[in-house]
Amino acid sequence: MAIGEELRSGCFWRGVLAEAMGTLIFVGVVLGASAAPEPLAPALAGGLVAGGLVCALGGPQTNPALTLALLCTRKINALRGAGAILAQCAGASLAATAAHSALPDSTSLVTKVSVTIPVSILGCSERVDRCPFLQVSAAGTAGTALAWETFATFQLALAAFGTAEHVAPQAGLAVGSAVAAGALAAGPFSGGSMNPARSLGPAIVTGVWDDHWVYWLGPVLGAVLAGLSYEFILAPGASREKLCACLACRDVALVETPSPSPSSPSARGPPAPLAEQDQGAT
DSSP states (O other), X not given: OOHHHHHTOHHHHHHHHHHHHHHHHHHHHHHHHHTSSSTHHHHHHHHHHHHHHHHHHSOOOOOHHHHXXXXXXXXXXXXXXXXXXXXXXXXXXXXXXHHHHHOSOOGGGSOOSSOEEEEEOTTXXXXXXXXXXXXXXXXXXXXXXXXXXXXXXXXHHHHHHHTTTSOHHHHHHHHHHHHHHHHHHHHHHHOOOOOHHHHHHHHHHHOOOTXXXXXXXXXXXXXXXXXXXXXXXXXXXXXXXXXXXXHTTOOGGGTXXXXXXXXXXXXXXXXXXXXXXXXXXX
């Protein structure tokens, strides 16, 4: 389909709107939970809202890293990928603006390379709620944060691609669990973002850009590696011809091996809206 025809397509703009709305909801819930002192809150909130979006909306990507993984595996075209990423960044910025104006302390909104952990002073005999706390910084560098963001996003994207054809409750549980697990694992080192839009929104409204590149390079690298690994190695329809077609920028669907469990993300998985509309448009 020509670019002009696609821009006039209602399916294209519905997909863009779904990405903006889904990212607004996801980032808003995570940022609201980040105001809580317990590090468990944003991880659980992120997992629950991600699973809910998969079940309720068919799973918008809500994540530029997942969108780029779809683009690299030739599941969507460049126009749909660009539209989705712009919508995701806009939705995240709106959510961050609302959270910044509503919360008294906006420092918790920004993902950081080194996260402070409250540790009680040894020998304190007072009640727990009166015992003084030290703010001990977790050992972390930009390199460590990059590694954890890459790993956490890799397992999230692998779950997203692997459950793309499953029914909504099962896919929602898998993706939500992957979001929560990644946030808990990477949280002490990088904040457990796994989503460039989630980090971009707070950075824009607060002006804090420290090590921001980590939250783009890590998630994008992890998601793209996971997408390529699943589609061309782990998926039931994986084949050498399929990989060669992708590298040669040809239509992967023409050489895709039929299988009982197709590997293409569809309406049941996180990347559904744009991927499904792209197939329908052709």
